[in-house]
Amino acid sequence: MTAPDQLGTGASGGRDPGWRRRLLPERLRHRAGLVALTSGGVLLVLVLVAVFAPVVAPHSPTGGELVDLLKPPAWMEGGSWRFPLGTDALGRDELSRLIYSARISLLVGFLAALIASAVGVPLGLVSGYLGGRVDSAIVGVVNIMMAFPFLLLALLVAAVTGPGLRNVLLILGLTGWPIYTRVIRSVVLELRERTFVTNARVLGLSHLRVMFRHVLPGVWPTFLVITSLQIGHMILAEAFLSFLGLGIQPPTPTWGGMLDDGRAHIYDQWWLTTFPGIAILITVLCVNLLSDSIRDLLAGSTRQVASTDEPDPATAPAAPATRQGDHPS
Amino acid sequence: MTTHLPGQPANNGEAPLLAVRDLAIDIGDGPARASLVRGVSFEIGRGESLGLVGESGSGKSLTCLSLGGLLPHPVRVTGGSIQFGGMDLAAAPARQLRQVRGRRIGFVFQDPSGALDPLFPVGRQLAEVLRRHRPISRAQAYRQALDLMDELEIPRARDRFMAHPHELSGGMKQRICIAMALAGGPDLLVADEPTTALDVTTERAILTLLARLQADRGLALLLVTHSLPVAASVAGRLCVMYAGEVVELGDAVTCLDEPGHPYTEALAASARSLEAARPGYLTGIPGTVPSRIQDVTRCLFADRCPYATDECRRRHPPLAPSRGGVAACVHIDRTRRAVW
Numbered sequence: 074m075t076a077p078d079q080l081g082t083g084a085s086g087g088r089d090p091g092w093r094r095r096l097l098p099e100r101l102r103h104r105a106g107l108v109a110l111t112s113g114g115v116l117l118v119l120v121l122v123a124v125f126a127p128v129v130a131p132h133s134p135t136g137g138e139l140v141d142l143l144k145p146p147a148w149m150e151g152g153s154w155r156f157p158l159g160t161d162a163l164g165r166d167e168l169s170r171l172i173y174s175a176r177i178s179l180l181v182g183f184l185a186a187l188i189a190s191a192v193g194v195p196l197g198l199v200s201g202y203l204g205g206r207v208d209s210a211i212v213g214v215v216n217i218m219m220a221f222p223f224l225l226l227a228l229l230v231a232a233v234t235g236p237g238l239r240n241v242l243l244i245l246g247l248t249g250w251p252i253y254t255r256v257i258r259s260v261v262l263e264l265r266e267r268t269f270v271t272n273a274r275v276l277g278l279s280h281l282r283v284m285f286r287h288v289l290p291g292v293w294p295t296f297l298v299i300t301s302l303q304i305g306h307m308i309l310a311e312a313f314l315s316f317l318g319l320g321i322q323p324p325t326p327t328w329g330g331m332l333d334d335g336r337a338h339i340y341d342q343w344w345l346t347t348f349p350g351i352a353i354l355i356t357v358l359c360v361n362l363l364s365d366s367i368r369d370l371l372a373g374s375t376r377q378v379a380s381t382d383e384p385d386p387a388t389a390p391a392a393p394a395t396r397q398g399d400h401p402s
Numbered sequence: 403m404t405t406h407l408p409g410q411p412a413n414n415g416e417a418p419l420l421a422v423r424d425l426a427i428d429i430g431d432g433p434a435r436a437s438l439v440r441g442v443s444f445e446i447g448r449g450e451s452l453g454l455v456g457e458s459g460s461g462k463s464l465t466c467l468s469l470g471g472l473l474p475h476p477v478r479v480t481g482g483s484i485q486f487g488g489m490d491l492a493a494a495p496a497r498q499l500r501q502v503r504g505r506r507i508g509f510v511f512q513d514p515s516g517a518l519d520p521l522f523p524v525g526r527q528l529a530e531v532l533r534r535h536r537p538i539s540r541a542q543a544y545r546q547a548l549d550l551m552d553e554l555e556i557p558r559a560r561d562r563f564m565a566h567p568h569e570l571s572g573g574m575k576q577r578i579c580i581a582m583a584l585a586g587g588p589d590l591l592v593a594d595e596p597t598t599a600l601d602v603t604t605e606r607a608i609l610t611l612l613a614r615l616q617a618d619r620g621l622a623l624l625l626v627t628h629s630l631p632v633a634a635s636v637a638g639r640l641c642v643m644y645a646g647e648v649v650e651l652g653d654a655v656t657c658l659d660e661p662g663h664p665y666t667e668a669l670a671a672s673a674r675s676l677e678a679a680r681p682g683y684l685t686g687i688p689g690t691v692p693s694r695i696q697d698v699t700r701c702l703f704a705d706r707c708p709y710a711t712d713e714c715r716r717r718h719p720p721l722a723p724s725r726g727g728v729a730a731c732v733h734i735d736r737t738r739r740a741v742w
Contacts (some may be wrong), residue, residue: 269517275511276583277504
């Protein structure tokens, strides 16, 4: 994101540098497409690193020699390339622990969002479509859930089931679904009034069929945007829980847990807190940017579907110009 | 039916396909309650067509929707009956209504662009409805959908089958909608302003098509429209509604030429002035339809009516025999003045 013409409303087709025109399909050439590609690429690398952690990581994340304790990163005095990012108070390699932590963070992020949506989307669909008493009941529960303090719920669940991966997923799933229900419900409320939904009913289709075949697909773009945002949120929340000791327990490495470990050494061994922090920052930032650009790309495509006057996507501007400055580039 | 109203179809002793009696539709409850439709009665015989005419807010669309149990909450039927195929649709449970909707009564709406799901090819939507109503395989449904598209005079049906709604013109979309309404093989087709969203050329084509389908299939047609001439060109009989009431009901041509109610007369005059197409000389009806009806002890059209006398403001005129059928006006036998 350096050339001035890329920061604006999306360059017109004629001004694209040659390599973009050669390498990228039409819709990925403009600003939203480039952001999606970059953030998606970084996330892909993170996923690959997490999956192949045993191959990529130079050391074991849990085993360390006490002689190596609190070594600084390689480029500092006293550091060595054996431990590129230094070691912690137990002599464990910081880089290896970061790599293994990515597994937990990404897994929790995806799984928790999946659980939350598995509960939240059907409830939102039913609530918005049926309305009436069902709707009032579901909205009531949603409001209670959203008013419930996150930490109190986390403590409660931890006290009942004990800390651990399952506990983290339970807490995040429990606190995440109301967002889905609320947003999906509002989209369904609008879709429900569309003539084609009435028409499907009039033609004799059942409620279930109309709900899942004709209303649910319309929810898809919104679902993608909430889910990507929720994944970022879940990763942060997992780090937060682990930092408090309510999440995944040592010796399994997590970014939040590493922050907690490094807290005692924050003034002298800064790398113990800085690197996990950066890891969280990069991951969540990429997820959010990806979600943002997905929304832009989808908005573009629904506009083209809605309007028969613009059948050629090449002549339509790629991204709406209304949200400049959203990206901290 | 023992009481044969004048202005109803000659029934040859057989019961009409659809008989609406004293239909009343209200909105809301308690002090917020208001009456939208009152005392509406009409009949449609098998294979017969009726044009339901009136301006916006006259209750014609609500009357249509009530036939399918489709009134949006908090609007509901509060009186009367809708006899159709041996049951009362006004009182039927939701399960029974679903068997009627699409299968016995087909509905076509005003806006064909909105009535089709934008995400699926139109042919597949048509096939989906066919499969809802008949126990057939997907391949059979596709074949029958193509046949239906041919019957609806959709050129190059094979190419259009996989087209999404946004790829089709308004007229083509409306044809698809009519095909979907016919998919269940209904006895009655309710078309709620099917041509309002289309241009005049397409309007003519769709109306001709509807008339042909009605003849070919022996279909009964309830055509709702703003336009008196449109209704008269397709339908054999007219039902004119004003402010939630039937003001005139009878033979289409007679109603148009010798209206029994001043409102029908005014509508016909407006249409004629439109035909004459002299800019600046369009005739309208002064005033608007009363929106909240409280006082039904008077003629509701009196305030806009050039014939109105004190008697009109004192009592509510009942339907009485007129030249074309029945009309609700105390001045049915008035000497015709060229007021409009």
